[in-house]
Amino acid sequence: MTGWTEYTLALVAFTASHFVPRIGDLRGRLIGRVGRRAYFSVYGLLSLALLVWVIVAAGRAPFVEVWPQAPWMRWAPNLLMPLAAVLIVNGIGIAQPFTLGGRRQAVFDPADPGFAAISRHPLFLALALWSLAHLVPNGDLAHVILFGLFAALALAAIPIFDARAQAHFGPDTAPAFFRATGLFSLAPLANRSWRKRNGGRLVKRTAIGIILWAALLLGHTAVIGVSPLP
Template sequence: MTGWTEYTLALTIFVASHFLPRIGGLRDRLIGAVGRRLYFSAYGFLSLTLLVWVIVAAGRAPYVELWPQAPWTRWMPNIAMPIATVLVFCGFGLRNPYTLGGKRDAIIDPEKPGFAAVCRHPLFLALALWAGAHLVPNGDLAHVILFGSFAIMAVAAIPAFDAKARRTLGNGAAPYFGATAILSLRPFADESWRAANARPLAIRTAIGLLIWTAALHLHTLLIGVSPFPA
């Protein structure tokens, strides 16, 4: 496949994979057949594989420059990605059913919101950081479409999920939004919050930074482009 064909196909299949399971209750039937854990494990692996394909296909697409890559722009992903990776590992299994990656059967306690006090949508924020930071040094048309689309979707998803939480919680929405935040560092100044969350947060942060370090050094091998500013 040459030209834009592979990129268009990869992007189309990736988008379709996120919408088709919702048509006609297909996702619910699959979950009923194989179980929730197996379904989402397989679905997550498929999504990650398709995402890698989209990124690789974008690199193979014809180069149509919209803005040049200045040397300083490569610092943007290197600054943002450690934060984004930590947010990802803090977001998986978050005791907040009203966000991506949160436990669907969890009942969030406004008195003990956990990491949701820092960020109630860490996966969406991580996706926005990843896409926005990579958009800056990649000013060709294929990558602008790729990273721009992901950044817009991630940012748009936050108010959409918050609106769903308001509808679901009703009168309980005010305590939920009062105890959580889009992004706040204030919980770190709260001694009781630190006492309850410091250990799991430290473990998840260490894992996130370890994975980021590995991804940084494997970036050239897997993506074909060096992430280092020099």
């Protein structure tokens, strides 16, 4: 299998895994048969395996330079990845069901939006940051396609999920939902009431996010084969 053939197959498989389950309500029928927990456990493992395959296949694809790497470009992932890691940890299980990683059974309370006040789509933003940060120093064709596709998918998903929230809440209550949440805002940190309810959890999860980033940084050379340092 040539490098471009494997890469194309990996991209098609990864992309299809996110769209095929929605055809004919296949996902709904599978959830009804095996249960939500089993479905998302298997789907999560499959998505992770396909993601690893795409990344590995991109490294094996022939090198075709789109733009050269300049030394300053390596600062992009080093500056943005800590924020992406913090968003990931704070976004897992967010009490906002209309986003990636949100608790599906959560009942959103506009008076206490939790981390959604900072970002109602933290995992999508984290994926976009990861993609764009790595796009800058990786100017070969395979990685431009890879990171460009991931960034596009993440950013395109945000208005789609916002539309679902709009449809769920309806014209009367949707404005309260959007006023209580933000795409990305640090204003809640200046709100004493918000800090009192969420400050402890935010500090703990942010610390875990920094540890996650440090682990990714230290393991990058061993796992990916390329030093991330400028």
